[in-house]
Amino acid sequence: MAEVMLAADGTPLKRSLARALRRQKIRALGLIAPLLLFVLITFIIPIGSMLFRSVENEIVSNTLPYTVQALSSWDAEQDALPSEDTFQAMFFDMFIAAEAKRHTRLGTRLNYETTGLSSLFRQSGRKLDDIADVSYEPLEDLDKAWDDGETWYALMNARDGTDESLLAEQRGRVARLTDSETLGDINFAPDAEVAALLPLAAREYTAWAIYVATQDGRDPAARDPWEAIAPALALDLQTADLSGYDGPAADMLRAAQDANLPAPDFTAAFAEIDEDWGKRVPWETIKTHSGKFTSGYFLNAVDAQKTADGMAWQPENKQILITLFGRTIWMSMLIMCSCILLGYPIAWLLANLPMRQANLLLILVLLPFWTSLLVRTSAWKVMLQQQGVINDVLVWIGLVADDNRLIIINNQFGTIVSMTHILLPFMILPMYSVMQTIQPTYLRAAKSLGATNWTAFWRVYFPQSIPGIGAGSILVFILAIGYYITPEIVGGTKGVFISNRIAYHISSSLNWGLAAALGTILLVAVLILYWAYDKIVGIDNVKLG
């Protein structure tokens, strides 16, 4: 048996040591805590949220919960159109969504997948009242009391028993729809008997009551319900057995049932609002994208789309993102290579000149750092444009004809030139710090051993400077691949990067899911390249100083 080492007081040595070190550890943790929190809040959490946003898709099922449920039994391959039940569910979902002004958001979301859905949703939202009026107006004609909110409240509010599950279910529905809290007293609870008798009307009334109480801050007892309650009642009365009911408005309900209160034909009514509802396309889109998570954004990010039959490529004329990814990587490589070519001699000079001259040169290298990025990029715009400095000089020298000035901006050339300039210090500094550690005696030793200047450089100096090149290359490449401002200003249409597309989706098209997917792919690409670099060169060989 292995003997446990004991400290002088008899406790095991390991525990004793751990106790002695604990204080130090806590103190060290305390020192890094502010930074840790800062990084966590400003970096890790936003990135996590971004990654999540690229697959998150709750808006469809939150906005159209009953429609999504009804569509689940619809076989998109066989049936021509979804059933009447689906249209009916769509009506009630859309009605409350329109009141909460959520239907346009959903339209925007679905429009990413199928063009035209945005306006379809927006227009349909306005015309739902017309469908409701099919039942509402006859009901009003039967008895004026139906127009009064108190009648409804008396009918629906709990007397002997409360339908708790309905209340909880509807609280959840409104909460998910409005993305807000719906707990608390709302001065209403659905009556269990009525809820059993008139399930649809009770459901819609409860949802309405929760909505006005929590979102508008009003008392449902004193308000008139939305018109959508009438079609719900009409549908309920088609099957309800009122014989045993003697609660409030019992006679009014019987009268309405006897009068055969008309319910709308939802399929026809929707087709009337917009003929697109009579086609399969919007329904297929909703069904395909009804899951809580979606791969749709990622498929979009690589020029594909999610369809009812699985993945499909975008039409040729809409494929731009893969090209853009390829261009971003290719141009970043070019920029990296030109930085190496331009930076190496400067770094060598910096490391080998006498101190005074080296310091002066270092200041020149660092000078761009002290100038705003925007200013530097704008300066390149001045330099490179057709009436700019470089063209003027070339024309003046006579190398270029005045009517044939070079186009060196708003294309890839412009982006490469200005980004090389901007990123050059990031290449020079790591190379410089590595070269500084290479003693001049190595070159002398090589020469004393018979090597020519070139052999001494190539066989002895260059191999030792590779870690600096590696560090600079990683730095420049990773910075370049995510560059945004410079390509935006001098890149025109041919010289933009994927990050410009991300920015477009963040700020203009508001397709954050796609932006997040593009960003995620970029992040993964960088990580893969980093991994590959580690495998080939070895990250241990990278030195930043």
Added chain:
Amino acid sequence: MADTATDQAFVEFERVQKSYDGENLVVKDLNLSMPKGEFLTMLGPSGSGKTTCLMMLAGFETATHGDIRLDGVSINNIPPHKRGIGMVFQNYALFPHMTVAENLSFPLEVRKIGKDEREKKVMRALGMVQMQDFAGRRPAQLSGGQQQRIALARALVFEPELVLMDEPLGALDKQLRETLQFEITRLAHDLGITTVYVTHDQTEALTMSDRVAVFDDGRIQQLAPPDTLYEEPQNSFVAQFIGENNTLMGVIDEIAGETCVVRLDDGSLIDAKPINVTEKGQRTRVSIRPERVEMDKTRLNPDAHTLKAEVLEFIYMGDIFRTRLRVAGSDDFVIKTRNAPDQIRLQPGAQIDIGWMPNDCRALDA
């Protein structure tokens, strides 16, 4: 005579001067000639110009004036890589990205020597420094002493006739240094290589060299075999720099041939041997080695002058005793006595008489 000297000389500096800034001369009028196979050490304090001389010989610095010849041929305009001189650097300068074997085969590769012969030579060179087992290692995996052996092997692998060493043992601890000193001299003599060795460590210079050139202020102060250098320093700088030395200031009182009498600053008289003093009344610095001071009057010449001394400190150093005395107003006069059974251990405060043989006391420039 001059012609034969030039013919025999393998390495020759003739009136060489070097200036970096155009205002100060780092090397002033250097003349030096070395026969083949000699082990010559350039010794001197830092800034004395010894390393500059070595660099000029290696070709990394150009002489501002004068001629450097190798085997009779002026090499002023030959670039370093064509001089064929092996060199060992202070920090070894082993290429860190190559293995030991690759380091050694580098000079052979640039000389376009075939692979088989290269391997043979590399193994032979590693054998010379007993490092055959380390061929596959990187320099960073070796200790300082091992690295220096490899550096030595690399400088020898292409069989140069002249090897330069720039303080090669400076970074090593004492014991290792002594072992390597012995190994370097053995190799140099066995292979018959002409060696120029630069150091600021006088023990190293004395133990290793055939001849030592003591540098100061851009000049060779004395060029002589180690024993001559120690026992017969030509001026007070050499006397001070090599070994321990007592100095007393005075004026020549009498001078006759090989002996002179010096009146010290406190008025007492002593015997000395005039080295670079010539006339009576000249100011002089007399120099005497601590181990040549005699306390036993019977062992001196009967008419020898003696000095009164007061013992200030007695230091027991094992093999010797070191006693610090106050002599003629100077508080740091040191004598060394052998730790023999009959040796007296002087007590601080004791008054004694000291003297020396006139030959051991050298009257030098002030």
